[in-house]
Amino acid sequence: MDVRSTKNYMFWLFCQFELITCSYLMEPWEKVLFYSFNISLVGTLLYSAYACAAAHAGAALQLLGHCLGAQQGDPSAAAAAAVK
Amino acid sequence: INHIVHNGGLYKRPFNEAFEETPMLVAVLTYVGYGVLTLFGYLRDFMRQWKIEKCQNATEREEQKDFVPLYQDFENFYNRNLYMRIRDSWNRPICSVPGAKVDMMERVSHDYNWTFTYTGRVIKDIINMGSYNYLGFAQNAGPCQEAAAKVLSQYGAGVCSTRQEMGNLEKHEELEKLVARFLGVESAMAYGMGFATNSMNIPALVGKGCLILSDELNHASLVLGARLSGATIRIFKHNNMQSLEKLLKDAIVHGQPRTRRPWKKILILVEGIYSMEGSIVRLPEVIALKKKYKSYLYLDEAHSIGALGPSGRGVVEYFGLNPEDVDIMMGTFTKSFGAAGGYIGGKKELIDYLRTNSHSAVYATSMSPPVVEQIITSVKCIMGEDGTTIGEARVQQLAENTRYFRRRLKEMGFIIYGNEDSPVVPLMLYMPAKIGAFGREMLKRNIGVVVVGFPATPIIESRARFCLSAAHTKEMLDTALKEINEVGDLLQLKYSRRRLVPLLDRPFDETTYEETED
Numbered sequence: 001m002d003v004r005s006t007k008n009y010m011f012w013l014f015c016q017f018e019l020i021t022c023s024y025l026m027e028p029w030e031k032v033l034f035y036s037f038n039i040s041l042v043g044t045l046l047y048s049a050y051a052c053a054a055a056h057a058g059a060a061l062q063l064l065g066h067c068l069g070a071q072q073g074d075p076s077a078a079a080a081a082a083v084k
Numbered sequence: 085i086n087h088i089v090h091n092g093g094l095y096k097r098p099f100n101e102a103f104e105e106t107p108m109l110v111a112v113l114t115y116v117g118y119g120v121l122t123l124f125g126y127l128r129d130f131m132r133q134w135k136i137e138k139c140q141n142a143t144e145r146e147e148q149k150d151f152v153p154l155y156q157d158f159e160n161f162y163n164r165n166l167y168m169r170i171r172d173s174w175n176r177p178i179c180s181v182p183g184a185k186v187d188m189m190e191r192v193s194h195d196y197n198w199t200f201t202y203t204g205r206v207i208k209d210i211i212n213m214g215s216y217n218y219l220g221f222a223q224n225a226g227p228c229q230e231a232a233a234k235v236l237s238q239y240g241a242g243v244c245s246t247r248q249e250m251g252n253l254e255k256h257e258e259l260e261k262l263v264a265r266f267l268g269v270e271s272a273m274a275y276g277m278g279f280a281t282n283s284m285n286i287p288a289l290v291g292k293g294c295l296i297l298s299d300e301l302n303h304a305s306l307v308l309g310a311r312l313s314g315a316t317i318r319i320f321k322h323n324n325m326q327s328l329e330k331l332l333k334d335a336i337v338h339g340q341p342r343t344r345r346p347w348k349k350i351l352i353l354v355e356g357i358y359s360m361e362g363s364i365v366r367l368p369e370v371i372a373l374k375k376k377y378k379s380y381l382y383l384d385e386a387h388s389i390g391a392l393g394p395s396g397r398g399v400v401e402y403f404g405l406n407p408e409d410v411d412i413m414m415g416t417f418t419k420s421f422g423a424a425g426g427y428i429g430g431k432k433e434l435i436d437y438l439r440t441n442s443h444s445a446v447y448a449t450s451m452s453p454p455v456v457e458q459i460i461t462s463v464k465c466i467m468g469e470d471g472t473t474i475g476e477a478r479v480q481q482l483a484e485n486t487r488y489f490r491r492r493l494k495e496m497g498f499i500i501y502g503n504e505d506s507p508v509v510p511l512m513l514y515m516p517a518k519i520g521a522f523g524r525e526m527l528k529r530n531i532g533v534v535v536v537g538f539p540a541t542p543i544i545e546s547r548a549r550f551c552l553s554a555a556h557t558k559e560m561l562d563t564a565l566k567e568i569n570e571v572g573d574l575l576q577l578k579y580s581r582r583r584l585v586p587l588l589d590r591p592f593d594e595t596t597y598e599e600t601e602d
Contacts, residue, residue, distance in 0.1 A: 016576055022117040022517040025169040027196055030124055 094368035096404050100504040101323075101363055106514065106544065107579055114514045114544045121516060125165030140198045141168075162538065166516065171197040173523030173535050179206060181224040182215040184555035186532060207530070211560050213550045214534035218391040218507055219478045220555030221422030221462045227470065228422065228461040232454040239453035247439075251450035259456050263427050266463050267397065268407040271436070272429035274459075275444045276451045278386060278416030279305040281426030284444040286382070287313040288437075289412070290351050295335050297328060297379075298353040301361060306353050306384060315351075316341070322361070325369045328352070332377040350379035356388030356399035356415075360541060360549070362502020362510050364388070367399055371409045382412045390420025391507050396466045396479040402505070423458040425451050478554035482507055485552045485561060492565050497578035501547070509550040510536075511568075511577070518575050519546050525574065529567040 018024040023031050131137040141164045144154055155164075172193060180187040188207045191200040215222065223229060235255070245251035256274060264272040275281045286309030290296060294315040298306060300322040310317050318335075320327040332350070339346050352374060354365045367383075374381045385398045393401030398415070400407050407413065413429040428438060439445055466475035486507045493500050499512040513519055516537065523535045537546040556564075572578050 012574075015574075019517045019521060019575060020113050020117060020515060022121050022515075024517045025121070025520060026124065034120070034124075 094372060099364075099366070101502065103361070103363075103501050104499045104580060106512075107581065110514050110579055111544060114516070117515050117517060118543070121166055121169075125161060128165060129161070140195075159539070167537075168197050170516070170520030170523070170537075172200070173520060176532070182212060182217060182222050183224075184212055184217075184220065184553055184557070184560060185209045186212040186215070188527075188532065207527075210527070210530050210532045211556075211564050212532050212553075213564060214532050215553070216387070216419040216551055217422070217553040217555060218387075218420045218482055218551070219396070219422075219462070219466065219475075220553050221420065221458075221465075222555075223422070227465070228458050231461045232458045235457040236454040241452055241454065243450045243452065245450065246447060247445045247450050253450070253453060253456075255453050255456045255460075256450060259451075259460055260427075262460055262463055264429055266467060267413055267429045268400075269413060269429040269431075271432045271434075272427050273435050273438055273442075273445070274417075274425055274427045274451060274456075275442075276425050276448055277444075278418050278424075278426035280444050280448060281414060281416070281428060282306050282384065283309040283312060284448070285414075285428060285438060285442050286310055286351075286353075288441045288443065289313075289382075290315045290349055293340065293347065294349040294351065295347045296351050296353060297331050297335075299323070299355065299358075299365075301358050302353055302355060303359070303384065303386070306355070310353065322358070323363055323366055325366055325373065328370070329373055332373060332379065336377055350377070351382055352379055353382050354384070356383060356385040357391070357503075357506050357508055359387050359508055360510065360536065360547075362500075362506045362508040362549075364392070364399060364402070364503040364506055367403050367405060371405060375409075380411045381409075382414065383410045385413060385415040386426075387419055387508060388506075389415040390466060390479075391482060392505065394479070395476065396420070417455075417459050421459050421462045423455045423462070425455065425459070482552065482554040485554065485556055485558075488558070489550070489552055489561055489565070493568070494580070496565075496569055496572060497580045497582070498568075498572060499580045507552040509552065510547040511550065512579065513546050513548055513577060514544055514579070516546065518577065519548075521575055522548055522571060522577070525571045526567065529571070531564050531567050 015024075021034070023034050026034060128137065132139040142155065144151065154160075172191070177189045177191070178186050179189055186209075188210055190203045190205045190207050192203055193200050221228060239253065239255070243251045243253065247256070259274050260272045263274065264270065275284075282303070282305035286296075286306070290313045292314045294313075296310045296313070296315045296317045298310055298317055298319055300319050318331050320331050335347055335350055338344065352370060354367075354370060356367075357364055365383075370381060373379075383399070388399040388402070390396045390398070392399050395401065398413075400410060400413070407429075411430060412434065414426065415429075416426045417423040418425070428435065461470070464470045465472070466479065468475055483505070486505060486509075490500060490504060490509060493509065493511065501510045501512065502508065513522055513535065519535045519537050523533065526533045533548050533550065535546070535548045537543075541547060552561075
């Protein structure tokens, strides 16, 4: 039952989108054109976000690993030097 | 902004008028919607020009393609690309008397509103929230109809002449005396068409060398009459007395533009109820200004006669003022009296002058006798002279319906414009797709409403306009309110943020928080 009310809610949300962007008033071929343009726009945005974010995330993780490794490395070296 | 004005004791009752501001998100989304439709409009125009799509609207002939283009302006672009998509909400043919319930012919369109075909079915008993039937006199049975039928069998339907030639029947004289008595003025004159009353009589009253101060949102008939007269026209902000006073001061101090001579006449044009906003004119202040600056007042009571005031005598009675303060009282018989035509009331010299000098009196055919009889019977009914209290009951029923309907709509959370006491209720829709959706959804639920968009309103402020009637019973209003609530939830129309803005024109004190509706 929850699936049905979620489905109804999604349909209602889609109707609101149709009303706001006036695709409610368009003929079917105009709707196809409009939705395909929208979907391709959103898809391009998501892909570019994935591509940039993946590159930046990889670089950020590398930097973090370097910092932690350097931190762990230095105190143990200093402690070893102090003991000696 | 909610105003309760206590302006030097001019107002004997609170004046509650509110025009809630458009929420920013809604305005942005409305522009987005119009932007998308404009882009698709350009695409369709391109396809029509390159013959990819069949062109079904009016265009110039092949031989005239090199002339100055006729259909390139914004109005025509709007017409063929935006108006056509939602055209099925207008011009709906009705096939019964437009009372509280009406029958409508069903029509479908197979080519997206370019042509309509009738299915042959008649949709019965649609609750009529769109007709100007304020006192419920649009009836096909009852004393008005019987009297009109009798007069029709006596005089016939046509008069075949103008008022000045052979068209002045004794019925017209009777009507004019009755209207003068009803309004409390010395004399009145009736014309066959309300629009023509304004547009043909203002040129007879003012001319070149006179000044007309007209409200921003005046009706097309007043604007046309003002332009035809040749007088100088200056516009003041809607219902804004500071703007009007500034214009009056400038006019008196500076006089005519080049010669600095004093103006021959200054005429202030206002309406009783503005039909697109539902606002009532601030008549006590206008009259005070008129007396101070020695100008003349032309009051167009098209929607307010019969609909306001404890005994239905219009906005002058609503504010408790003297009818002799208004120089020219104009009104129409179309709205509250269930007939057609207009009248002008005022001093005897003024009306005698108009009888000889008005274009309408000289050239327009006189009113048809059954229509005159309908007006006479309905005015007598409102005044109570036919021996019953039907008229009084109807005026009170209309006031109750107005208060109830407006209160319930505000509680539901819609943005409603206008004064608390006006029977014209505009409900804001804003987005263009919602204009078409609202009209269609309400018709599916058997309620007929009038939706209004550009160019009758500013482009983002489209609305649905309800006209209440004394013929609506509480059950009908409850049904209508339930359906409006449903459609409002379905289309997300409940934009109101219910904020009470503090008053601007009196100092802050603790009574500011006691603004409750009674």
